[in-house]
Structures are given as C-alpha cells and as structure tokens.
Amino acid sequence: MPHELPKAYDPTAIEDHWAEYWVKENLFAQPTPDQNHGLNGQTSFTVLLPPPNVTGRLHMGHMLNQTEIDILVRWQRMSGRRALWVPGTDHAGIATQMMVERQVESEGSSRRQLGRDAFVERVWDWKRHYGGAILGQMKRLGVSVDWSREYFTMDEHLSVAVREAFVRLYEQGLIYRGAYIVNWCPRCQTAISDLEVVYDEHKGHLWEIRYPVIGDDGKDTGEFLTVATTRPETMLGDTAVAIHPEDERYTHLHGKKLRLPLMNREIPIILDEWVSREFGTGAVKVTPAHDPNDFALGQRHNLPSINVMDETAHINAEGGAYAGLDRYVARKEIVAHLEEQGLLAGIRDHVHNVGHCDRCKTVVEPRLSTQWFVKIQPLAHKAIAAVKEGHIRFTPEMYQKTYLNWMENIYDWCISRQLWWGHRIPAWHCGTCHKITVARVDPAKCEHCGSEQITQETDVLDTWFSSGLLPVSIFGWPNITAENRMDFDAFYPTSLLVTGFDILFFWVARMIMLSCWFSTDIPMPDGSPRSLADSVPYREVYIHALVRDANREKMSKTKGNVIDPIEIVKQYGTDAVRFTLASMASPGTDIAFNVARTEGYRAFANKIWNAARFIFMQDQLAENAWNFGIYDYLDDEDFDNGPQWGISNESPFEDRWIVSRLHAVTKEVDRALSDYRFDEAASAIYQFFWGEFCDWYLELIKIRLNFSPDKTQQASVLNALRTCFGVYEAALRLLSP
C-alpha cells in the first residue's frame, strides 16, 4: 500500500492519463433529463463554450476562457447541480474561406476556377481535416465539457434553425433587401458589417479641387467652387456639391451648377445644413454611391447615385477614361490630370481614420450595393429591456453600459456576404417576375407568378447570424419534440456566458437579440407563456480580459510574441498554466502573461505532490493505519460526500485548527467564485495549502510522529493522518480536481 512516488511532480504522464480517461468515459456528459423525473430535484447549470473558429489553433485567450468556465462548471457540479458545458465549433465564414482560398491558390488554382460547388467541397474537406484542432487540444487540457453534445454551426439541425430564423424575420418584415452603402472589402469581395471594419489613423492628404461654375448660358463663368476630399478618385461618381445654406461665402452660388472636372458632367450645388462650414473649404463633393454621408445627402436631395467601382475596387465603365484602373492608380492619375488642368487648388496633410477589413486589413471601400439587412430596432428593443429589467447581469458591471450604449445606437445589420462558405440565404429570385420567394424548404416555383425559372440567392449569411442562435438551436429550436423538450426545459436559459469583450457586440449582443426574439414561442414547462425573463439566452455574462504578453503587448503572429499555451503546458503542466491564468484574472485589466508566475505555480503543483508523498511515505504508520482502518475509511463511499473529520473538542489543537481553517477557506473560495474572483480563490487556496497546511500542519504532524511512538498515542497520530488525508483531499477538491 505505501506508495513510491517520484520526488518531483511530472505532470505530463499524469495529465495524459486522466485526460484520455475523462474523454473515453465521457465523464462530464449531461444526458437529456429523464422524461419522468426531469432534473430529479437538482437545478441545472448550463454554459456554452464560445465556439472556436474551425480555422483556429488554441491560444491563450481560449485557455483563459476555458480555464474560467471549467473552474465554474466543476465548482457548480461539486455543489450538486447538473452542470452542462456544451462544446462546438464555428464555421467562421470569411476566415475559413480565406484559409482555403490560399491553399487552393498555392496549388496554382483559384476559387473561381474551381467553381462554387467544388470549392465548398474543398472547405468541407479542410474542415474535416483541421477543424477539430482546438477541440482536440481542449481534450488534452481536460476541460469538463460534454463531448456527446459537440456541434458545428453548419450541422443539419443548426442550419435548419438558421433558415427558420431567417424566414420568420422575413415574414415579420424584419429582413429586407436593398441597395445601400455598405462596407465593401475589395480583397474578400464581399460586404462586411460595421463591426468588421477596424479604423486606423492614417496620415493622408486633403486634396482641394476646383469645380468650374457654370453660368445661366451654360458656359463656364470662370469662377470655381473648391471642394476638399480625401478620396479624389470618387469624384468620378459625384452627382452634386453641397454647401451650408447660410455660408455667406457661397450665397451667390445658390441654384448654380458646376462642371464636374474630368467627367464633364453638370452637377447641381445643393444646400444642406449637415455641411460644416469650418471643415476644408466648406464645400463637399457628393458621391452617393461611395460614402455613407453622401448617400444620405443623395436620398434627401433626390440625387442619382453613380457607382464607379467594381467589386475589386477598380474603376468601372462609369469612370470613363479611368475604367479598369485600381482605385489608387486612378487617384494618382486623377490628381495629376487635375493639376495639368489647373484645377488642383492645393494638397494638405490630413490625418484621418481609414477603415480596414478586420480579416485581411485591406482598406474598405464604402460602396453602394444590394444586400440583405435585419431591421434591428424591434430586436434591440427587447434586448435592451432584458438587460434593463435585470434579467441579464453583466460582470464587470461597466459592460452593461457599453452594451446598452451600443444597443441604443444600433444600425440595421447587414447580414449578407458575397461568400461561398456559410449558410446560403433561403431566397429565390424569379427570372420571370423578378420577385423574391423566401422559403423554409427549397421551392419549385415562384410564389408570386408560379414560374419555375427561379434561382437561389448566391449570398450566404454573416457567421454571427448562426452563432447568435446557438443558445436556442443547440437545444432543438425550432423543432421542439417530446424528446428534446426536456433538454430545453432543463437547460434553457443557460446560466452563464463567459467570454472576451472583443465579441461583446459581434456575438453577445446578437445572441441576446436573437434568442430573446425566438425563444418566446417555446412555452414554459408548465405550459405558461415564456416571459422575457425566461427568454434570455443566459442570466449572467462574465466578461474577461484579454491575455497579452509580458510587456502588455497584444499577442500577434507578426510581432512574434505569441505565447503558445500548448508549449507552456508541455513545459510546466496544465495545472500550472491554469493556476497562473486564474490568479491573474482580476477584473478590469488585461492579463500580462508572465511565465515567471507559471514557474511559481509549477512549484505549487510540486508542493501538492510532495505533501501527498509525505503522507504516503509514512510506511510504518500506513501499515498500522491499514489495521486501524484508515484505508477502509478512504474507500468508504461516505468519503465521496466529503471527508468525515472525526474532530471533537478533545482533538489536538492543530487538528481542530486546520479543519477550521479549511472550512474558512472553502467559504472564501465559494464567495470568490460567486463573484468571479478567480484571483482571490486561487490566492486563498495557495496561501492555505502552502502557508498553513504544509508549513504548519504537516510540520506539527512530524513532531507528533516523532514524539508519540508508543501505542497509546497511536490513535492520535492516526487521527492526525486521517485529518491530513481529509484536508489534502478537500484541498484538491478546492483546486477543482
């Protein structure tokens, strides 16, 4: 029975063993509750893993996220709740398509050369091959998810949910299609949402261009109106110039027309109070097809829109002599030609924000194009109420403000993407009457004219449209049957969402809007209608920090400062890394990951190992212990319900002390975890185990061992050992075993 343990803790072998065992036994599965017994009196604790992209490799952010969730899930499970943690992966539209495009290109082919069907098949291949990378890594790390419930956002039943959601919103008049200014990525050749545009400060120029004024006789008067622009190439699509109605410099030009240089087109001067008199020259060239402000102006003043660029941001046929040129080449030539013609009034240095595609960093081109949108106000309205009425609580609290502020100023959501990878929009265009048929199942003919000349919309949906539905779709919505009904009742609303603030709007906000909107049609278990309070996707949101490098720099491949969690884990062990993250996870600040801390916690793991070693090494006592039944005690099922101390008023002081300390620490850890204070929980455990249990209690035990050799004292010593085991075991439980 005495154990020969190595002197130093080697995590690898032990972790490999247990990780494999946990997965094999699917130890953390939470099957659909029994039809008759429901949850059997237990309450549930449900968490969704923020689904990693299929393109990803596990990074420190995942590791932090999973460590926190795992701690909470295990803690709740130990507290007797039905803890369910659902894993899955996200198809990640653009990101994945880009990845596979690159692969295809490296083979000398291209996406278009392959064609849609073949390309999509390639992406599926790719997904099958690499898509499980992160989940595989998670398995090795031993996260306590229910692997039997693993999903992929393009699984059949989840795609059904996406389609249902789209059709319903359409039927409710909340999805519309139209030509509006969208953010267009010329590299990805798709529209992207406002959130997918990141702005960088750019030292550019403000070009001042003279537009000739035309007299009543149709000839140039010799006067000019000078406009200022940061994007001269867009002038090819100008359909007006706007000035402020009360700008006295230009009063005499009211009602006049201008000759658009290079294009020789007559354009009106319009008056609009939106124009700032202070900025630039006080005269704004108006390009409704290439600027959101100008688009709005165009709507107000009934101006035509001339789209002068194609989907690759090359000038199209509307650009006359410049057709075929890249936007920046065109800019250069246009500026040069203006200068030749004496129409360039000046060039100023100008610092302004330029939008880039979040994915590929290409400069975004605002561009008029026909897209699908969600009329978001009604959904936002509910999502605001859900939070304001306290049905969803944010931690840290300040994110509630951030959330509400965004939600209250929300714009319609552009959900269509000109991609091939994703959920294809369930809409069909009629070749005969040109109307649209939106349907749950592929229609055979146009619902308006009955024509069979229909073709499906080529666009796919924004990735976040499907992930926003996950809280309801993974539990069976919209097809709630007698079977999965129990699941929905038991686990929806989920208890908690743990995620980073970087997807607060992308995902958290969308989930709240979509889930609140769609879950209402599923009545409560007792048949009563579902209130807003029970429609929410989760009751709590815990937002954690970003993990940065030791110098507080964002980790990025280009900077080469990425700390690969798997490497660190290999070196120090999973527990050491997890303990580091937990201990550094204090609210409000980013985590500057410091390997020195991990070294310290590897030492802690070693300390725990050696405490066990000490206890097991008491050979002679262990033998006696066997006789005295201490191992029976350890085998006792009661032990599974927590150690029984056998502490009484007569017990030695140190026994009573350590047990009382254990209880206090347990309480402290409970408190800390219920406040999401992983750092405080970690610190309490660390201090207790090392500073009290090892430094004091085990030392006192040594003294007892040395000074109580006779039989009469044996019981006391054994009781001490029993307490050792007990505290040790309990401490391990605290560490979320």
Add this chain to the structure above:
RNA sequence: GGGCGGUUAGCUCAGCUGGUUAGAGCGCCUGCCUUACAAGCAGGAAGUCGGGGGUUCGAGUCCCUCACUGCCCACCA
C-alpha cells in the same frame, strides 16, 4: 469628438462597502541538501500607494483637478 479603464515594492499584480505596523508571486540579500518538496526550508531588505488640492477623528480606499497610459465607440468630406 464622446465613453470607459489603469497609474501601489526591481517586475507582474491584489488590496471588497474608508479604520490596527500596505499584501502576494517572481526577483534580490543572508543562512541551511533539517529523512515530503533546493520547483525546498528559516530569516531579511525593499513602496513619500502618479502629482496637487479637498472631505473626514482617520484615505491607497471618497470628491475635485492635473499628468501619463491603454481600450471602446463615432458618418465630418
């Protein structure tokens, strides 16, 4: 242009609703291979809590202000 954080030991960070000599890890110094652990043990040095002002019997903790720093949001060409 709005909004939100941060600024505490050499480094990375705690310090909850204001209350005894301001804490931890790593690092540093001194002494120890004491039969669980040198990834250890015993002990030690180290901070005018960003600057200034205020409230209070009492402030790292509340208020004002300044400075520096980071982040989010925003259609000024």
